[in-house]
Amino acid sequence: MAHLPSNVISCHFNNKTSCENCRLNQLCLPISLQINEIDKLDAIIKRKRPIGKGDAVFHLGERFSAIYAVRSGSLKTVNVTVDGQEQVTGFYLPGEIFGLDGLGNNIHTNSAVALETSAICEIPFSRLEELTIKIPSLQRHIFQVLGQEIASEQSLITHLSTSTAEERVAALLISISSRNHRRQLSGTDFRLPMSRTDMASYLGVTIETVSRILSHFQKKKLVTIKMKDIIITDMQALRSLAKVS
Amino acid sequence: MAHLPSNVISCHFNNKTSCENCRLNQLCLPISLQINEIDKLDAIIKRKRPIGKGDAVFHLGERFSAIYAVRSGSLKTVNVTVDGQEQVTGFYLPGEIFGLDGLGNNIHTNSAVALETSAICEIPFSRLEELTIKIPSLQRHIFQVLGQEIASEQSLITHLSTSTAEERVAALLISISSRNHRRQLSGTDFRLPMSRTDMASYLGVTIETVSRILSHFQKKKLVTIKMKDIIITDMQALRSLAKVS
């Protein structure tokens, strides 16, 4: 095994990493696979050099050719409305799959942008399709990933239609919290990867409203916030505010 | 084969209908298939007895076992929020596929309810999965249907986040119009299948707001409305209001 260079960027970057030894393999695509099947999946996955904050994995309008998994860091997907405004449509954390927006008509309808230095796996879609025909459980899992994306978007739709600004902010905090928890990280004490502007755009409110609501949550002793660092001090209350059971 | 009763319901109902001779086969699943492949798809599709207005095809919480295509009529999918409110998450017209909401975790997260007397095709998902392994172009098409669902939900999300009530109503009218047009029907002169209440719920506004906006559109000579019958008299202006190119 080659000796790894010691600077920060490269220590995250290891070409030899495989799905088999990836910490995230119980969250990501391999979850449904046998060892020998994982090897086949592994063979088609390209592990890219880490990308810096603000860099795009793909741009709106580009031809769809692959889906992506987050290995480390975090990303947002961004849409541009007809009148030129940016609109954040999703946040993606390690173990999560993104880039599905191009599947419908072979053109990406969003750009994917790193929120911090991030490592991603690229999975060429045509190769993946071939593989799913050989490995039915993988096909089932891809369908499931797509289905989950649909379900999570529907719940966002419901939220945007029916919730107040306060409920939206609470729900986002709960969502990030539970996704961290799923990765064996703290669900109460973490760093928000996105800016207030991104949160506001995603939630369909203004940045001022997000800020005011976070201050208000702090006043009510639900959370402790210092910029992007957040500690949830009353999960119960926050959950009920978010209308999440 | 039994003689069919002659009442109104049954005259729409014909077991012999096949994908091959269905008027909608250039919109629906068969679009990507050869004749002999269509026969295979046909073999797994169950054509159900027409259902009446208000009847459900599946209920929230039920086990996911099939996806559905609208043959005639129209349906809505409905979600129930934590506090017990109904929320419409989608409208489905002939040739469109619904029921994908259960794919993620094998449980339907919505109910599907007929807006009028409707005929639907049921496609058992496990049979469809088997078939996609034998017919790669069908797999590709299913992925595409899922991708389109994801894309259309994302565009709804963007709309709900950024649009005013007026823009939302305009966008819904344009959407119904273009979906009618796709079916070779008039894109300017049609009947809205859903109630004001359903429109309002789907758009995330109140019923009064929908009503006021429709009246306002009429005053501005964009449309002529008589309850559910609508004539779009200035498509250009309505499109630009909807912020759709």
Add this chain to the structure above:
DNA sequence: CGGGTCATTGAGTCAGCTCAAGGCTCGTGG
């Protein structure tokens, strides 16, 4: 033709927006 559902219209209220000013943070360079 009568009752119930669905749709329209009006008046007053409020959540979240806009505009504006000031504070905090962090990276950079002297």
Add this chain to the structure above:
DNA sequence: CCACGAGCCTTGAGCTGACTCAATGACCCG
């Protein structure tokens, strides 16, 4: 190691689009 600047975040004041509450009108089915 500190000073500085640019971007990000917070807070305040006033405004407005959409909501709530309420009453009336239109349609449909038995």
